Amino acid sequence: MSLFFKSPIDIEILLDGEESRKHVDIPAVKNSDTRTSKDSFPLYEDGESISGIVTLRVKEGKRLEHLGVKVSIIGSIDMAKTNGSTSGTKMSSSSDVRKKAVDQFLCLSYDLCPAGELTHSQNFPFLFKDLAKRYESYRGKNVDVSYYVKVTVMRKTTDISKAKKFWVYLYNDISNSTSEITNDSSGKQKTDLAEVETTEENANKDGAIGDGNNRENVNEQKMVSKSTDEEGTSNISKPVRLDIGIENCLHIEFEYGKAQYNLKEVIVGRIYFLLTRLKIKHMELSIITRESSGLKPSSSLIDSTAIRFEIMDGSPVKGETIPIRLFLGGYDLTPNMSCNYFSVKNYISLVIIDEDGRRYFKQSEVVLYRTR
Amino acid sequence: MSYSDSLDQAITTVKQQSILVQRSLAQRKLMDALRYSSIMLTELRNPKLLPKQYYELYIMIYDALTVLSNYLFENHPKKHHLADLYELVQYAGNVIPRLYLMITVGTTYLKCPDAPTNEILKDMLEMCRGVQNPIRGLFLRYYLSQRTKELLPENEVALNSQFIITNFIEMNKLWVRLQHQGPLREREQRTKERKELQILVGSQLVRLSQVIDDNLTMYKDQILPIILEQIVQCRDIVCQEYLFDIICQVFPDEFHLNTLDTLLETTLLLNTDISVNKLISTLVERLNGYLKRIEQQEITNQSKVDVFDVFWNYLNKLNEERPDLSISQMVSLIEIVLNLNLHWFPNNFENLNKVYELISTKCNDFDNNIPKETEFVFLNILTLQNFDFLDSNFYFKLVIECPAYSSLLSSQNSNLQTAAINKLLDVFITADNFVIDSKTQLESFLKLCEPLIKMKLKRALANESSPTNQSSNHPMDPFVVKNSTNVGQSGVSEEKQKISRENIDDLLSFDPNQEKLSKFIHILFNSVLKSTTFKKLESQVEILLIIKNWLYKGGKNITFTYPSVITNFWRLIRKASLFMNKIPKKKPYYENVIKQNFKYISRCTTEMFNICGAQSNDQVFKIILQTASLADQLEFGEIAYDFFSQAFTIFEECLTDSTTQFQELIYMAQILQRTRSLYKEDYYDSLIVRSTLHGSKLLKKQDQCRAVYLCSHLWWATEISSLGEEEGVTEDFFRDGKRVLECLQRSLRSADSIMDNVQSCELMVEILNRCLYYFIHGEEYETHVTVNYINGLIELIKTNLKSLKLGEEAQLSELRIDDNPRNVTKNTLVNGSDGNYVQIGDNNMNTTSTVLNPQSKLLRVSDLIQVPIQHFHRTCKYIVNQRDIDPRFETIVV
Amino acid sequence: MLLLALGDAHIPDRAIDIPLKFKKLLSIPDKIAHVAILGNSTRSSEFLDFARLVSSNITIVRGELDNATIRDVTDEGSKAEVTLPVNAIIKQGQFKIGCCSGYNVVPKNDPLALLALARQLDVDILLWGGTHNVEAYTLEDKFFVNPGSCTGALTTDWPVTSTLAQPSSDKASLKETEKLGKEKEDPQPDTSDKDMEESEEKSTKTGQEEERELEEEDIEISEFDLTGSNVPSFCLLDIQGNTCTLYIYMYIDNEVKVDKVVYEK
Structure with a gap:
C-alpha cells in the first residue's frame, strides 16, 4: 500500500x-x-x-x-x-x-x-x-x-x-529457571539410549543400523530422573553422570558438571570408557536447541544444532578418560524458555561415529539460562 | 573442515596456509592467522597418512607454528593476552587443530613470567587425552614434549619429571595400541610402523634423563619403578624390548649400577616371548662400556663385586623361575654374564668357575642334549673367542684354576670338544708366554688335550676294517698301475699322478688336530722349562716322560705325536752333553742321563713300531737313524751302533716296496758316511759292509747298481766342516780306495747285466760320474780309480751307445708307422737320482716336471735313448772343462 | 718371475711355525709365481695351506721324513693324493731348476756330488735342502742354492756351526758365498776357515772352565746349541731371462735380514 x-x-x-x-x-x-x-x-x-x-x-x-x-x-x-x-x-x-x-x-x-x-x-x-x-x-x-x-x-x-x-x-536467577525446567521436562521421557541419527549425511545408509544396537538402558532413565529430583533441591552444581552403553559393545560413563549452565559458562566433564568393542572414529559433543510449538495434537518440534564440537579423535581403550571442555560463551545460544504456545529446550548430545560411519548418540537435557 | 586426499596436496596446503599465517601476522591480523593455522592443522587429521608422511607434515607445521608462537610472545600482553587466547583457540571445532593451537598458545604463555605454569602444563597434558588415535596422538604428545622443552620450570625436578612421565605413559599406551589396530593380516605392517614411531616414545625417556640429571635417589625411588611398571604392564614385545634398551642407553651408568637388581628383576616379569638375552646383553654391553669410559678413573672394588653378584643371583633366579627357557637361551644368557665378568673381573676365576658350573648343571638338566644350532654358543663359551683382549695367560689360568671349565669341556660331544680344544691350542701356540710350575698344572693341560690325544681317526678305522692292497710288501709301486690307466688322450705332458683316497692307506696323511697337538707339546714342554721348579735337567726329563705317557694313550696317534717328544729328547740329550762338557766333574752323571734319554727314545720308536703298523715303519726307521747319528756325534759309539742295528732290523724284517727300500738304504749310507765314533770295535766296518751287501741284494738291478756305487762313499769319508775337518788338510779321514773301486766294479757289473740297453747305458754314465768324483778327490794310488779304468768305462759306454743308436733307428722306423709324428723335444727327459724319469713339460704353462716310472707307457723309446746320450755328452763336456783346472783330465780320452 | 724356495720346516715335529715376519712377507697374493718345497715340510697341512696361499704352483720333493704320498696341495679340498718325487725340475725363463731334498745325495751336502746330480738332471740351478743351513754358490757355471730351514728346526745332523758359534758368523759365511757367486771361481763353498777358528776357541774355553765349579744354572745354552741348525731362512729367486737374482732372507734376532746374489747363465 x-x-x-x-x-x-x-x-x-x-x-x-x-x-x-x-x-x-x-x-x-x-x-x-x-x-x-x-x-x-x-x-x-x-x-x-x-x-x-x-x-x-x-x-x-x-x-x-x-x-x-x-x-x-x-x-x-x-x-x-x-x-x-x-x-x-x-x-x-x-x-x-x-x-x-x-x-x-x-x-x-x-x-x-x-x-x-x-x-x-x-x-x-x-x-x-x-x-x-x-x-x-x-x-x-x-x-x-x-x-x-x-x-x-x-x-x-x-x-x-x-x-x-x-x-x-531476561536474566534469570537460578531458582527461577529450575522451576521452569521441572515443569517442562517432567512431561517427556526419552526412551532411546543411543540411536542412529538418520540425518542428511547418512540418510542413505541402510535402515538396519537403527535396530539392535539401540536398546534402551534402564539405568539411563534412572539417571535422568535422579538428576531431576536433585534439581528440585538446591544442589544444582552436582555433576550429572550418565551410564550408557550398547550391550556387549560399548559402555561409557558420561559425566559433566551440572544440569544447568548459564550461557557464559563452560561445560566441563569427562567420558570414561568402560568397554569399547566399537571401532570409534571420533566423538562429538553437540548442543541441540529444540523448539516445540503449537498445541498438543499438532505440535511441532524443530531441532537445530547450536554447537558441534569434536572432543575425541580415534578409538580409546577400556579405562580411558576423555576430557570435555566446552566454552559456551562464544556461541549464540538460546536459553531455555517456555510458555503456553511454545518452548525452547537445550540438550547436550554425545555422538559417537564409528569407522563404518554409524553414528550413536545420547542426548541429555541441559538447562541454559542467561545471567548478567 | 576436511583434509587433502594426497600427501602432495596436503603439503601444498600446509605451505600455502603457512604463508598465509605469516602474512596475516605481518598485518597483525591474529584472528586470520589462527584461522589459517587451523586449516593447516586440519591436514594432521588425515587418517590415511603413513607415519613417515605424517612426520613430514608435522615438521612443516611445527615450523609454521613456531612463527606463530614467536608472534604471540612478542605481542603479549600489548595486543592480546595469552590467557584469553588460550581460551579462544579452544573454540576450534576439531580436536586436533584445537589441541595443537592450545599447546602453541599455552607453551608460549609459559615463556611469560606471570603465567600459571603448573596449571597450564597440567591442562595441556590432560586435554591431550582427546586424541586417542595412536599415530596422531603420538605426534600431538610429541609436539607437547617438544614445545615444553626448555620451558619446564627450573628447580622443579619432581614436577617436571612427573609431567614427562605422564606424557610418556600415554604415548607408550598409544604406541602399544597401534599394534592392535587394523586387520590382522597387516600385523607386520603395524610392527614396522611402530618401529618407525618408536623414537617418539623413546625421546620421552631422553627428556626424562635430561630433567632428572644426576638425581639418583629420585630415579631409583620414583622414576624407574613407574617406567618399568609401564613396560611390564603393556605386555608388548616390541615395546618391552625397545624401552628396556632405551633405559639402558639414556640413563647414566651410575644409575644402572645402582638399580641393577631392579632392572634384572623386571626382565622376569616381561612377556615370555621376549628375548631376555637381548635385554641382558644390552645391559651388559652398557656396563662393559662404562668400564671403558671410566678407564682413567679408579673403580672401587666394592662396586665391582656387586655387578657380578647381582647378575649371578639373577641367573639363579631365572633358572628357577623360567623352566621354559631352552638350554640355548639359558646358555646364551650365561654367556652374557660370562662376558660381563670377563670385562669387569678378568682375573676372577672363582666367578668364572661358578659360571661354568652353572652351565654344566644346566647341561645335565637337559641330559647333555645340546641342539646342533646351539653348539656355536658352547664353542664361544668354551673358547671365549669373541674376547680379543684375553691373552694366553688368561686361558692358562682358565685351565688351571677352573675345574668346572674342564669338566664342562669334557662333557661335550667330540666334535665340539675338538673344535674348542683346537681354538685353545691355537691361543697357546701363538702366544706361549706362560709358565707351568707344577706337575698338577701340567696334568691339567694334558687332561685338556686328552680328547685330542685319544681321538679316533676315522681314516685309521676305515683302514682297519678293510685291508687294502697297500700292504708293505707290494712288489711294484702301486701308483704305476694307477697311472698307466690314465694314459691315453693327451700325449706327453701329463697331469700329476693322483691316487684316490679309497685305494691307498692314507693314515699317514697328517691330521690337523694331531698337528696342533704336536705343536702344543713343544709349547707345553717349553713352558715347563721356563719354570724355576724344573730347573734341573733330570726333572725336565721326568716331565717329558709324563707327556710321553699321556700321549701313549692315543694308540696309533703316536705316529703323529711321538716325533715331537723325540725331538725334545734329542734337545735334552744335546743339553746334557753340553753340561757334561762344561762340568767335567759330573761327567758320569750326565753320561748316564744321556744314556737314559736314548733309552727313552728307543722306547718311543719301539712303541711306534709296535702300535702304528707298517705305515710308520719308514718313519721309525729314519728316526732311529737320526738318533744313531746324534749318538755318534756325541761320541756314544755303542749307542749309535745299537740304533743302527735296530734300523737294520726294521729294514730287514719289514719288507717294504722296492722304492722305499732303495731310498732307505741310501739314507742309511748317507748317515753312516758322516759318522765318526764307530771306528772302535769295527762297528763301522760291519755296518757299512752290511749296508753295501743289502744294496747289492735289492730287488731291481738298477737299484742294486745305484745303491752299490753310492755305498762306495762309505769307504771314502769326506770333511765335516763343523768338526774342523778340511779336505787336503785333515789327515785321518777313513778312506779305503780299494773298496771304493770294488764297489764301482760291482756296480758296473750290475749295470752291464741289465737287459734294458737304455737303462744300462744311463747307469754306466752315472758310474762314470762317480769315477770322476773320486778322480778329482785323490790320486790314483789312493782312490784306485785310475785313468785307464775311466777310459775303459768311456769306451764301453761309447760302444753301448752306438748299439743303442742303431737299435733306435730300427725302432724309430717301426714306430713312425703308427705313432704320432710330432717329435718330442730332446732335452726334456732326464733320469732322476732314484732312476725315475723326470720330464719337463714343453709348454710354457706347465713349468713343473712330471716324474715317470721307467715302465711308464708314456715314455717312448726314441726319447728314452736320448737320456744316456745327453747325459754322456754333458759328462764329456765336464771332463773337457776340467782340463783347464786339473791337467790330469788331459789323460782322459773323450 | 719370483720363485720361492723353502725347506725343512719340520712342522709340527720339530717346530711350531715359520716366523710371523716371514709369513707377513710372503702373504702377498699373486706376487710369487712358484713355490719349491725342498723336503721335510709335508707333515703340516697348515704349512702346506700357507704355501698354497703364496702360490698355487707348488713343487714338492720328498725329504727323508716326508710320506711317500701327500694330499694334492694344488687342488684344495681334493681327496686325491700325489706321490712325492725325489727330484723335480722347474723350467723358468732360460733356466732349468732342479729340486732335491738332498737325502739321497751321498755324501751329504757334498758339492761334487751335487754337481753330478745337477749334471744328471741337466739343470742350471740346483735347489737342495736337508742341511738347515742357507747357502748359495756357483760351481761349474751352475748355481747351487740351499734355502736352509724356514723354521730353524732342529737337525740331528752335525751342527751347522760349532756349538759355541755366534749367529753373526752366518752372515760372514754368506758374504763369502756371495762373493763366490759373483766371481765364479772357487769350487769349494765351505767356510772352513771360520769354523776352524771357532772350534779352536771352543777347545780353549772348555779348558779354562774345567777349573771352575759350574752348575747347570750357570751355563747359558743358546737355541743353536740344541737345534744344531742355522737361523730360519728362505730364498727367493727372481728370474728374468738369463739372469737369476737370489734374495736370501734370514731371521736374526727377531728381524728379517736380506742378502742378494746375482747369477747369470
Whole structure:
C-alpha cells in the first residue's frame, strides 16, 4: 500500500540513549541464504523503563488531520501457520512463512496527543516506566517472541503507524529457571539410549543400523530422573553422570558438571570408557536447541544444532578418560524458555561415529539460562 | 573442515596456509592467522597418512607454528593476552587443530613470567587425552614434549619429571595400541610402523634423563619403578624390548649400577616371548662400556663385586623361575654374564668357575642334549673367542684354576670338544708366554688335550676294517698301475699322478688336530722349562716322560705325536752333553742321563713300531737313524751302533716296496758316511759292509747298481766342516780306495747285466760320474780309480751307445708307422737320482716336471735313448772343462 | 718371475711355525709365481695351506721324513693324493731348476756330488735342502742354492756351526758365498776357515772352565746349541731371462735380514 501512496507523514522513533545502548545482533530472518546479514536491536531487560522521543514530520507545506497519536509497547508471540511436520525441507520453507501473532502478552499504550492537525514536525517524548517484560525475545524457526514500540497516527481513513523493534534479555536467577525446567521436562521421557541419527549425511545408509544396537538402558532413565529430583533441591552444581552403553559393545560413563549452565559458562566433564568393542572414529559433543510449538495434537518440534564440537579423535581403550571442555560463551545460544504456545529446550548430545560411519548418540537435557 | 586426499596436496596446503599465517601476522591480523593455522592443522587429521608422511607434515607445521608462537610472545600482553587466547583457540571445532593451537598458545604463555605454569602444563597434558588415535596422538604428545622443552620450570625436578612421565605413559599406551589396530593380516605392517614411531616414545625417556640429571635417589625411588611398571604392564614385545634398551642407553651408568637388581628383576616379569638375552646383553654391553669410559678413573672394588653378584643371583633366579627357557637361551644368557665378568673381573676365576658350573648343571638338566644350532654358543663359551683382549695367560689360568671349565669341556660331544680344544691350542701356540710350575698344572693341560690325544681317526678305522692292497710288501709301486690307466688322450705332458683316497692307506696323511697337538707339546714342554721348579735337567726329563705317557694313550696317534717328544729328547740329550762338557766333574752323571734319554727314545720308536703298523715303519726307521747319528756325534759309539742295528732290523724284517727300500738304504749310507765314533770295535766296518751287501741284494738291478756305487762313499769319508775337518788338510779321514773301486766294479757289473740297453747305458754314465768324483778327490794310488779304468768305462759306454743308436733307428722306423709324428723335444727327459724319469713339460704353462716310472707307457723309446746320450755328452763336456783346472783330465780320452 | 724356495720346516715335529715376519712377507697374493718345497715340510697341512696361499704352483720333493704320498696341495679340498718325487725340475725363463731334498745325495751336502746330480738332471740351478743351513754358490757355471730351514728346526745332523758359534758368523759365511757367486771361481763353498777358528776357541774355553765349579744354572745354552741348525731362512729367486737374482732372507734376532746374489747363465 505504501508503495502506491506515499505516506504523508514520517514517523521516527528514537529511544533514549539508543546510540550508546547495547545492541544484539540477530541473524536476519529474510534471505536465509546470506547468513551475514544481521539485524541489530537495542537491548532491554525486564523491568527496565523504555523511553524515547517520537518525531512526526509532515511534508513541507502539507498538513495532516488526525484523530490522535498513540504510542504502544507490544510484546507478542508469533507463530508460523504450518502444522506439524518437522522435516528438514519443510522447515526451511517454513522460515519464509509469515508468522502470525498468536498471543499479545503485552500491550500498553497511551496517547501522545489528542486529535488535531499537524502542520509542522513535532516531537513527543514518551516513557513506559519500569516495564515488566515477561518473555525474552526470541527468533526461532516457527516461533518468534518480539517486542516493539509502536506509534500510531489515527485517522479517519487508514491509520499511519510505525513500529520499532527492541530486544529483551531476561536474566534469570537460578531458582527461577529450575522451576521452569521441572515443569517442562517432567512431561517427556526419552526412551532411546543411543540411536542412529538418520540425518542428511547418512540418510542413505541402510535402515538396519537403527535396530539392535539401540536398546534402551534402564539405568539411563534412572539417571535422568535422579538428576531431576536433585534439581528440585538446591544442589544444582552436582555433576550429572550418565551410564550408557550398547550391550556387549560399548559402555561409557558420561559425566559433566551440572544440569544447568548459564550461557557464559563452560561445560566441563569427562567420558570414561568402560568397554569399547566399537571401532570409534571420533566423538562429538553437540548442543541441540529444540523448539516445540503449537498445541498438543499438532505440535511441532524443530531441532537445530547450536554447537558441534569434536572432543575425541580415534578409538580409546577400556579405562580411558576423555576430557570435555566446552566454552559456551562464544556461541549464540538460546536459553531455555517456555510458555503456553511454545518452548525452547537445550540438550547436550554425545555422538559417537564409528569407522563404518554409524553414528550413536545420547542426548541429555541441559538447562541454559542467561545471567548478567 | 576436511583434509587433502594426497600427501602432495596436503603439503601444498600446509605451505600455502603457512604463508598465509605469516602474512596475516605481518598485518597483525591474529584472528586470520589462527584461522589459517587451523586449516593447516586440519591436514594432521588425515587418517590415511603413513607415519613417515605424517612426520613430514608435522615438521612443516611445527615450523609454521613456531612463527606463530614467536608472534604471540612478542605481542603479549600489548595486543592480546595469552590467557584469553588460550581460551579462544579452544573454540576450534576439531580436536586436533584445537589441541595443537592450545599447546602453541599455552607453551608460549609459559615463556611469560606471570603465567600459571603448573596449571597450564597440567591442562595441556590432560586435554591431550582427546586424541586417542595412536599415530596422531603420538605426534600431538610429541609436539607437547617438544614445545615444553626448555620451558619446564627450573628447580622443579619432581614436577617436571612427573609431567614427562605422564606424557610418556600415554604415548607408550598409544604406541602399544597401534599394534592392535587394523586387520590382522597387516600385523607386520603395524610392527614396522611402530618401529618407525618408536623414537617418539623413546625421546620421552631422553627428556626424562635430561630433567632428572644426576638425581639418583629420585630415579631409583620414583622414576624407574613407574617406567618399568609401564613396560611390564603393556605386555608388548616390541615395546618391552625397545624401552628396556632405551633405559639402558639414556640413563647414566651410575644409575644402572645402582638399580641393577631392579632392572634384572623386571626382565622376569616381561612377556615370555621376549628375548631376555637381548635385554641382558644390552645391559651388559652398557656396563662393559662404562668400564671403558671410566678407564682413567679408579673403580672401587666394592662396586665391582656387586655387578657380578647381582647378575649371578639373577641367573639363579631365572633358572628357577623360567623352566621354559631352552638350554640355548639359558646358555646364551650365561654367556652374557660370562662376558660381563670377563670385562669387569678378568682375573676372577672363582666367578668364572661358578659360571661354568652353572652351565654344566644346566647341561645335565637337559641330559647333555645340546641342539646342533646351539653348539656355536658352547664353542664361544668354551673358547671365549669373541674376547680379543684375553691373552694366553688368561686361558692358562682358565685351565688351571677352573675345574668346572674342564669338566664342562669334557662333557661335550667330540666334535665340539675338538673344535674348542683346537681354538685353545691355537691361543697357546701363538702366544706361549706362560709358565707351568707344577706337575698338577701340567696334568691339567694334558687332561685338556686328552680328547685330542685319544681321538679316533676315522681314516685309521676305515683302514682297519678293510685291508687294502697297500700292504708293505707290494712288489711294484702301486701308483704305476694307477697311472698307466690314465694314459691315453693327451700325449706327453701329463697331469700329476693322483691316487684316490679309497685305494691307498692314507693314515699317514697328517691330521690337523694331531698337528696342533704336536705343536702344543713343544709349547707345553717349553713352558715347563721356563719354570724355576724344573730347573734341573733330570726333572725336565721326568716331565717329558709324563707327556710321553699321556700321549701313549692315543694308540696309533703316536705316529703323529711321538716325533715331537723325540725331538725334545734329542734337545735334552744335546743339553746334557753340553753340561757334561762344561762340568767335567759330573761327567758320569750326565753320561748316564744321556744314556737314559736314548733309552727313552728307543722306547718311543719301539712303541711306534709296535702300535702304528707298517705305515710308520719308514718313519721309525729314519728316526732311529737320526738318533744313531746324534749318538755318534756325541761320541756314544755303542749307542749309535745299537740304533743302527735296530734300523737294520726294521729294514730287514719289514719288507717294504722296492722304492722305499732303495731310498732307505741310501739314507742309511748317507748317515753312516758322516759318522765318526764307530771306528772302535769295527762297528763301522760291519755296518757299512752290511749296508753295501743289502744294496747289492735289492730287488731291481738298477737299484742294486745305484745303491752299490753310492755305498762306495762309505769307504771314502769326506770333511765335516763343523768338526774342523778340511779336505787336503785333515789327515785321518777313513778312506779305503780299494773298496771304493770294488764297489764301482760291482756296480758296473750290475749295470752291464741289465737287459734294458737304455737303462744300462744311463747307469754306466752315472758310474762314470762317480769315477770322476773320486778322480778329482785323490790320486790314483789312493782312490784306485785310475785313468785307464775311466777310459775303459768311456769306451764301453761309447760302444753301448752306438748299439743303442742303431737299435733306435730300427725302432724309430717301426714306430713312425703308427705313432704320432710330432717329435718330442730332446732335452726334456732326464733320469732322476732314484732312476725315475723326470720330464719337463714343453709348454710354457706347465713349468713343473712330471716324474715317470721307467715302465711308464708314456715314455717312448726314441726319447728314452736320448737320456744316456745327453747325459754322456754333458759328462764329456765336464771332463773337457776340467782340463783347464786339473791337467790330469788331459789323460782322459773323450 | 719370483720363485720361492723353502725347506725343512719340520712342522709340527720339530717346530711350531715359520716366523710371523716371514709369513707377513710372503702373504702377498699373486706376487710369487712358484713355490719349491725342498723336503721335510709335508707333515703340516697348515704349512702346506700357507704355501698354497703364496702360490698355487707348488713343487714338492720328498725329504727323508716326508710320506711317500701327500694330499694334492694344488687342488684344495681334493681327496686325491700325489706321490712325492725325489727330484723335480722347474723350467723358468732360460733356466732349468732342479729340486732335491738332498737325502739321497751321498755324501751329504757334498758339492761334487751335487754337481753330478745337477749334471744328471741337466739343470742350471740346483735347489737342495736337508742341511738347515742357507747357502748359495756357483760351481761349474751352475748355481747351487740351499734355502736352509724356514723354521730353524732342529737337525740331528752335525751342527751347522760349532756349538759355541755366534749367529753373526752366518752372515760372514754368506758374504763369502756371495762373493763366490759373483766371481765364479772357487769350487769349494765351505767356510772352513771360520769354523776352524771357532772350534779352536771352543777347545780353549772348555779348558779354562774345567777349573771352575759350574752348575747347570750357570751355563747359558743358546737355541743353536740344541737345534744344531742355522737361523730360519728362505730364498727367493727372481728370474728374468738369463739372469737369476737370489734374495736370501734370514731371521736374526727377531728381524728379517736380506742378502742378494746375482747369477747369470
